[in-house]
Amino acid sequence: MKYRFSARMGSFSSSAVRDILKLTQGNSIVSFAGGLPAEEHFPVKAISEAFQGVMEQGKKALQYGLTEGFLPLREALCKRMAAKGMNVTPDNMLIATGSQQVIDLLTRVIIDPGDVILVERPTYLSALQVFQSYGAVLVSVNGDSDGIDLDDLKAKLAQYKPKMLYVIPTFSNPTGKVWSEERRRGTLELCRNTDTLILEDDPYGELKFGDASKSYPSLFSLDQHPEGSCVVYTSTFSKTVAPGLRTGWALGDSEVIRQLARTKQAADLQSSSLDQQTLHYLLEHFDLDGHISRIRTEYESRMRVMADLLKQHDWRGAKWEEPKGGMFFWVELPEEVNTAELLKTAVELGVAFVPGFTFFADNPQMNAMRLNFSYNDAAVTATGMERLNKALSGVLV
Amino acid sequence: MKYRFSARMGSFSSSAVRDILKLTQGNSIVSFAGGLPAEEHFPVKAISEAFQGVMEQGKKALQYGLTEGFLPLREALCKRMAAKGMNVTPDNMLIATGSQQVIDLLTRVIIDPGDVILVERPTYLSALQVFQSYGAVLVSVNGDSDGIDLDDLKAKLAQYKPKMLYVIPTFSNPTGKVWSEERRRGTLELCRNTDTLILEDDPYGELKFGDASKSYPSLFSLDQHPEGSCVVYTSTFSKTVAPGLRTGWALGDSEVIRQLARTKQAADLQSSSLDQQTLHYLLEHFDLDGHISRIRTEYESRMRVMADLLKQHDWRGAKWEEPKGGMFFWVELPEEVNTAELLKTAVELGVAFVPGFTFFADNPQMNAMRLNFSYNDAAVTATGMERLNKALSGVLV
Numbered sequence: 001m002k003y004r005f006s007a008r009m010g011s012f013s014s015s016a017v018r019d020i021l022k023l024t025q026g027n028s029i030v031s032f033a034g035g036l037p038a039e040e041h042f043p044v045k046a047i048s049e050a051f052q053g054v055m056e057q058g059k060k061a062l063q064y065g066l067t068e069g070f071l072p073l074r075e076a077l078c079k080r081m082a083a084k085g086m087n088v089t090p091d092n093m094l095i096a097t098g099s100q101q102v103i104d105l106l107t108r109v110i111i112d113p114g115d116v117i118l119v120e121r122p123t124y125l126s127a128l129q130v131f132q133s134y135g136a137v138l139v140s141v142n143g144d145s146d147g148i149d150l151d152d153l154k155a156k157l158a159q160y161k162p163k164m165l166y167v168i169p170t171f172s173n174p175t176g177k178v179w180s181e182e183r184r185r186g187t188l189e190l191c192r193n194t195d196t197l198i199l200e201d202d203p204y205g206e207l208k209f210g211d212a213s214k215s216y217p218s219l220f221s222l223d224q225h226p227e228g229s230c231v232v233y234t235s236t237f238s239k240t241v242a243p244g245l246r247t248g249w250a251l252g253d254s255e256v257i258r259q260l261a262r263t264k265q266a267a268d269l270q271s272s273s274l275d276q277q278t279l280h281y282l283l284e285h286f287d288l289d290g291h292i293s294r295i296r297t298e299y300e301s302r303m304r305v306m307a308d309l310l311k312q313h314d315w316r317g318a319k320w321e322e323p324k325g326g327m328f329f330w331v332e333l334p335e336e337v338n339t340a341e342l343l344k345t346a347v348e349l350g351v352a353f354v355p356g357f358t359f360f361a362d363n364p365q366m367n368a369m370r371l372n373f374s375y376n377d378a379a380v381t382a383t384g385m386e387r388l389n390k391a392l393s394g395v396l397v
Numbered sequence: 398m399k400y401r402f403s404a405r406m407g408s409f410s411s412s413a414v415r416d417i418l419k420l421t422q423g424n425s426i427v428s429f430a431g432g433l434p435a436e437e438h439f440p441v442k443a444i445s446e447a448f449q450g451v452m453e454q455g456k457k458a459l460q461y462g463l464t465e466g467f468l469p470l471r472e473a474l475c476k477r478m479a480a481k482g483m484n485v486t487p488d489n490m491l492i493a494t495g496s497q498q499v500i501d502l503l504t505r506v507i508i509d510p511g512d513v514i515l516v517e518r519p520t521y522l523s524a525l526q527v528f529q530s531y532g533a534v535l536v537s538v539n540g541d542s543d544g545i546d547l548d549d550l551k552a553k554l555a556q557y558k559p560k561m562l563y564v565i566p567t568f569s570n571p572t573g574k575v576w577s578e579e580r581r582r583g584t585l586e587l588c589r590n591t592d593t594l595i596l597e598d599d600p601y602g603e604l605k606f607g608d609a610s611k612s613y614p615s616l617f618s619l620d621q622h623p624e625g626s627c628v629v630y631t632s633t634f635s636k637t638v639a640p641g642l643r644t645g646w647a648l649g650d651s652e653v654i655r656q657l658a659r660t661k662q663a664a665d666l667q668s669s670s671l672d673q674q675t676l677h678y679l680l681e682h683f684d685l686d687g688h689i690s691r692i693r694t695e696y697e698s699r700m701r702v703m704a705d706l707l708k709q710h711d712w713r714g715a716k717w718e719e720p721k722g723g724m725f726f727w728v729e730l731p732e733e734v735n736t737a738e739l740l741k742t743a744v745e746l747g748v749a750f751v752p753g754f755t756f757f758a759d760n761p762q763m764n765a766m767r768l769n770f771s772y773n774d775a776a777v778t779a780t781g782m783e784r785l786n787k788a789l790s791g792v793l794v
Contacts, residue, residue: 039456059436062639097665242459244670268494272669273641
């Protein structure tokens, strides 16, 4: 049998990086590569109790449910969203199998082959893969520590007439940066004037460090009205409760949500009823904000451990900023360092990271790396950073 | 904001039938429309115990997992598949969010716009929608009560050079029919000779009635070797355990499975870890075959209730066969009856079904209807059939 695959499978280039990182699974390599939350802080007891509560309510929890998502969960999430200035009804919301699925479904709903999507440079690797698999043309927009460059955005909106702009304004993956409010408002205005849909990806917004009262308004909240909004917002329980429950959500105009639901019905009918009902019970009976506050404190302390080690090792020519939230450090090394090459040495020495070039849609930067600080505890992080230092000592002579 | 949707969204025609059926939710209408299992027979206690068992094993159950699926679940499923003559390793298997997702992912992996997919007439509605959304050209192949018509299949393979053939050989949705072994072997031979991939959809295979020792070998098992097979097989726990756990699987050549996994990674990273681990625990600690045997008995008795009522009402010119398994009756009415029109009257009278025309890729038959017998108990079924009789009395004068 000769298998004949679709043309789009060619867009999933075999990833040398993924192959190397696969080697790191299940052995003694310290991994700063993944974007994994800290398992020891999962609310296991609360999830157990929620599940039992759901099962006591009856067999309906195991039946097929609505494609749009379990209505009481959507209602409870509306309340949480309202507290963040996003005034939505359940008709503005779709529950999905993680926010990754929202990225996939929205791309299907909006993009025809050849359509342009603007993205930040750098940005989330797996979003780039989704966009490419639907034949989108990707163009990256410059940015600085305050967020996307509005002049470059304006020029590229005019030049490429994109259908969509994909952004992570709060605690970016991979850089950990936060956009200023001016950049947020400027982006909204430019996109609204050109009928460009914004996909705002916000997996990390709840994981903020420092002053708890400081808030970074989402683009969706600044757009004020969900109906007619030029923003589709997505977030997830993967970083605040647990990724294994695979539950994220999209917010947007009800017309866009209806199209997402049609697409989702074809894709998988619906996400797990049991996970959705368990999360609904959790929202009603568990102090999720208290829990989030505890993991914020823990992640901030893990971030600080890695920051101290970065200072201590003081690699020649390395540049990095302390993230204000999220899960990642973005470290730029001197231009002559190729981090894809460095990864091979690092894995031999027992430590892994993601080379920066994978996060670029075009003109990749070869001398950067993304380091996750949320997954490992202080002792493991110290061991890993020691090994990384050894790997770097060979190239930073 | 003016939303610009992709061309593929035009393939999701607004469904008048779906709009009518939405009216039936949450009120006193008796629905023979859905394909829902009987809730009162869900193994609630066993699922509860399995969940507790999983949570006791630790926090890993809540972490991100492999895109291909939880390895111990795949290993346990390999044993179940081997008992049905399908000798696979975990590399031949992908876990998905229901078999609906397998249909979606395989279509992405195989189909470019304009490629031809052959389908049975009639066939599963939601598969047709997936295929159309990827721009496939659908051509239907004739069949009779022994399965697909091999002459017509041969002619259409030659004429259309399809990339894929989609079939439900055992207890078809919507007709409830079973293919003979001769048709199964004939189809395999024709497809192998033309490098046509077969997607074998088997959601109902375990729900067989009558002689328990009688077995209907899957096309995949008749193809003998998973490596190089021209069949991708998919099944699900939705009908045997519960749909709310949203867990199905694909079997196929490891090269095809690798491509499915790449596509799934972009689509949603992975299916629910918790659901997969709960099902694994269930397979290890619960007598699933004993449970399936009990629901077989129950569904057969529900089927017989509906068969008796069909005989009793004896609609003029109606033709139907008693299904050998599955969840559906397919009733053909006299040619002058339009079941799409009939549905409006039926819903007014308090009963719903799915009009047959929705199950055809081309040249729809307008005088048939699909009746589900698994969801309602005997009393509700009697009430619904009484109402349906009343609706029909207006057209069968």
